[in-house]
Amino acid sequence: MNIRLVALLVLAVVPTSDLGLSADQSAAVGGKLVYVLPIREDIMPPLVYLVRRGVKAAMDGKADVLVLDMDTNGGRVDVTEDIIEILNNFKGQTATFVNRKAFSAGAFISIATQKIFMAPQSVIGAAAPIMLVPGGAPQDMPETMQAKMNSALRALVRTSAEKNGYNIDVVEAMIDKSKELKIDGKILNEKGQILTLTNTEAGREYGDPPKRLLSSGTVESLDELLNNLGYASATRVEIQPTGAEQVAMWINMISPLLLIIGIAGIYIEFKTPGFGLPGIVGIAAFALYFLGGYIAGLSGLEWIAVFVLGLALLALELFAFPGTTALGLIGTALMLVALVMAMVDVYPGMPPLPTFKMLELPLRDLFIAFLGGATTVVVLSRWLPKTSFYGKLVSRTVSGVTTEAKIGQQQMSRLGQVGVAISVLRPGGKAQFGNEILDVISQGELIEKGQRVKIVGYSGAEAVVEGEG
Helix, strand or coil: CCHHHHHHHHHHHCCHHHHCCCHHHHCCCCCCEEEEEEECCCECHHHHHHHHHHHHHHHHCCCCEEEEEEEECCECHHHHHHHHHHHCCCCCEEEEEEEEEEECHHHHHHHCCCEEEECCCCEEECCCCCECCCCCCCECCCHHHHHHHHHHHHHHHHHHHHHHCCCHHHHHHCCCCCCCEEECCEEEECCCCCCEEEHHHHCCEECCCCEECCCCCECCCHHHHHHHHCCCCCEEEECCCCCHHHHHHHHHHCHHHHHHHHHHHHHHHHHCCCCCHHHHHHHHHHHHHHHHHHHCCCCCCHHHHHHHHHHHHHHHHHHHCCCCHHHHHHHHHHHHHHHHHCCCCCCCCCCCCCCHHHHHHHHHHHHHHHHHHHHHHHHHHHHHHHCHHHHHHHHHHCCCCCCHHHHHHHHHHHCCCEEEECCCECCEEEEEECCEEEEEEECCCCECCCCEEEEEEEECCEEEEEECC
16 A cells, blocks of 8 residues: 555545644744634544544644633543543643533543633533433433442542642532532532532632632633633634544444454465455555554554555565565564554653553454454465355456466466475475475475475465475
């Protein structure tokens, strides 16, 4: 797969302005730079890709401030955890503008920023976990499950609240309806209720010295918010959602399957003459795998180049320099590294070596893919050559240059030829007959490299050999 073609495909799907490569950013050199990231939908998996892309763009652009433009009904807790973890990678100033509402998961994410500003008539809170039933209305969780979930949520949000200086009692009252919120002798939330605050309530001051309950104030617009933060004249870059986030989510969900298809396709291609459908399917599967990581903001095009280099070295070992173990080992290592690193979430300024936590998910997917790929290869190697489809596949993969009849004639002419094994046959491997190097398979026995072998038949495209002397 041509890397330039892949790059053009990616640029067609993801506009360069959404990758942080904008004229606004270049104009900000020497000045203050603000990135605005919209949270305008339910907190679901595609939003993770948008937030990751926005945070990395802000980090690449050395933004001074990252502002979340929030208007959401909430969403999944696991997605919220991912988003909070991503936001924590940004080392500049962070703020949330509650444009209309920040319910449930939206409230958690808001608390993960250093300041919260709210628009007039906006609300924040109602963050108790609920259970969503497919095709049905939201339901309260069973008591045991709710207690367990509340404990986990309180720990998650308490960490953010402590880090950013919010009142922990206020935050917990949004989660736990058994908690009463009482400040300055005034009950702000009774037991049995989930705390939800209007912009006026969230900005009201309590205590001595006076401190706002949750928000840093009510503002009419983002412009007013930035003015309050001292960035009125800063250059603003707005990250725009694209359909690519949804595409990336689906691609990454099936990434192990794509790897299995890629492994099987390349295997069949190596085992059949010419280049055709199996190779195209295998390369397309790997290309989609890398494209998913790129759109998701996980990796760059450099890992595609590493994978292609590894594949080229492996092909050289198999076809041009058989028995040269070093080429095959280096090529395989490069391919494995590329497959793993394409799904590693690396942020600007991070150490070059990923941690085990960063590698855990890609390694798991790769392990699943190799189990599935190995199973697929074993099944195909035993079943495919016995089918009529294999004969058609061989004929079509050579683009009409060599017909099935001609292949059959070549195979018949080689029967009885004696050659030398140029690799260990376990039972498959390679042997040289005169000037020809063929894929061969023994009848089950192990044949050492250098031993003389004789062609006694064919299994599909592979010559069946037996040891001589």
